[in-house]
Amino acid sequence: MASESDYRIVDVRTYPLVQRLPQPAKTSWGTYEAVSILLVEVETASGICGVGECLARFAPAGYAEVIKAAMPRLIGQDATAITARWKDMRRTLSGRSGGILIEAMSAVDIALWDILGKAANLPIWKLLGGVGKTDVPVYGASIRWGTDSEADSDLDLMRERGLSDMKVKIGRPVDEACRRIARLRERAGDDIRLSADSNWAYSLDEAKRVAAALTDNGYHWFEEPLRPEDEDGYRQLHRRCAVPLAAGESNYTLDQAMPLIRDRTLSVLQPNVTRSGGITETRRMAELAAMHDISYAPHVGMSGIICEVASLHLAAAMPNTLSMECAFAPNRFRDGIADIAPANSRIKDGTVAAPDGPGLGITMNWDLVKEMVA
Ligand SMILES: [Mg+2]
CATH class of the missing domain: 3.20.20.120 (Enolase-like C-terminal domain)
Structure with a gap:
C-alpha cells in the first residue's frame, strides 16, 4: 500500500501539442506559422504529480516515443532522487549527449522538480x-x-x-x-x-x-x-x-x-x-x-x-x-x-x-x- 511519502514513479503521461500561432513569428530563419511542444505529467505513488515541458519544434509525437522508451528506467524509481533519474535517462543513449533525448529529458526533469517542491511544500526557487x-x-x-x-x-x-x-x-x-x-x-x-x-x-x-x-x-x-x-x-x-x-x-x-x-x-x-x-x-x-x-x-x-x-x-x-x-x-x-x-x-x-x-x-x-x- 502506497504511503503519502512514497514518491516512486507510477506513470509518465505525454501530451504532444501543436498550435497555429495567432501571429506568425518572423526571424532570420523565415516565418513560423505553427509551433509544437511536448508536455509530460509524472505521477508518484503518493498521488503527487509533477508537470514538465520540452522544446519540440517539429514532430512532438516523436518526443513522446523517446520518453516511452526511457520509461522502464523511471517506473518504480524515487522521483525525488532527481540526479539519479537524470543519469538513468541519459544512459538511454550510448553516444554523446544532445538532441531529442536531452530535450525530452528536460520535460521529465522539470516534472521531478515540481514533485520535489510539492513534497517539500516549497517553491522550486x-x-x-x-x-x-x-x-x-x-x-x-x-x-x-x-x-x-x-x-x-x-x-x-x-x-x-x-x-x-x-x-x-x-x-x-x-x-x-x-x-x-x-x-x-x-x-x-x-x-x-x-x-x-x-x-x-x-x-x-x-x-x-x-x-x-x-x-x-x-x-x-x-x-x-x-x-x-x-x-x-x-x-x-x-x-x-x-x-x-x-x-x-x-x-x-x-x-x-x-x-x-x-x-x-x-x-x-x-x-x-x-x-x-x-x-x-x-x-x-x-x-x-x-x-x-x-x-x-x-x-x-x-x-x-x-x-x-x-x-x-x-x-x-x-x-x-x-x-x-x-x-x-x-x-x-x-x-x-x-x-x-x-x-x-x-x-x-x-x-x-x-x-x-x-x-x-x-x-x-x-x-x-x-x-x-x-
Ligand atoms: Mg535567440
Missing part, C-alpha cells in the same frame, strides 16, 4: 537556494524581422507595457540589418536598452559588419551571430568586436556550453530549460557561467507556460541572472493553459515575480491541453 528576491528582470521579445511598420508596432507595444529593455530580430541582407539597427535606435531613443538576435544568420565577415553597427548604436548584446557549432568563429568575432556576445539557446548540455564559457567568449549565456536537460542541467550551466563572470539570461522564445515559469524559478535562484526573455506575441501554450497569466501581462517595474506555491506553483488547464494534442 527556494529548493535551489534563492537569492533573496523573486522579482526577475525581464526584457521584451522580440521586435520582428519583418517590415519597418511591424517592427515599429512591436517596439511601441513593448514601450506601452512599460518595458525599457527589448530585443530586435535581425537577418540578411546585412545592409538591411544595419539599417534596421540604426533606425530602431533612433526610434527607441537612448533610454531603451536594445539587444539584437540574428539566429545564426551570418558568416564571420558579415557578423563583423553587423557587430560594428551594433557597437555604433549602443546595443547591449549580439545574440547567436553564427551557427552554434562554429566556436572558433565566435572566438574570432569576440576578439574583433566590442559588442558583448550572447548564445546558449542552441546548446543542449553543460559540456556543449563549456568551451565558450571557459574562455569567456560569451558575455551572456541563454540556455532554454526545456532544451538543456531541464532545471538540473540548466542550473549547472548558469552556475558555471557565474564562476566566469558571465550573465545568465533564460531563453523562452516560442515555448509554453511551464518553460516560462521554470525559467522564473531558476532566474530567481541564480546569482548571475541578468534578465529573462519575455515573449509578447500571443501563444496558446502560455495564454490560459494554466492558472497563471503569461509573464507579459504580469510585468511590474520591468520585473516578473516567480510563483510562490509549492513546486512550479501552477496548475494546468488539462481541458485546454487535451484540445491541442496533436
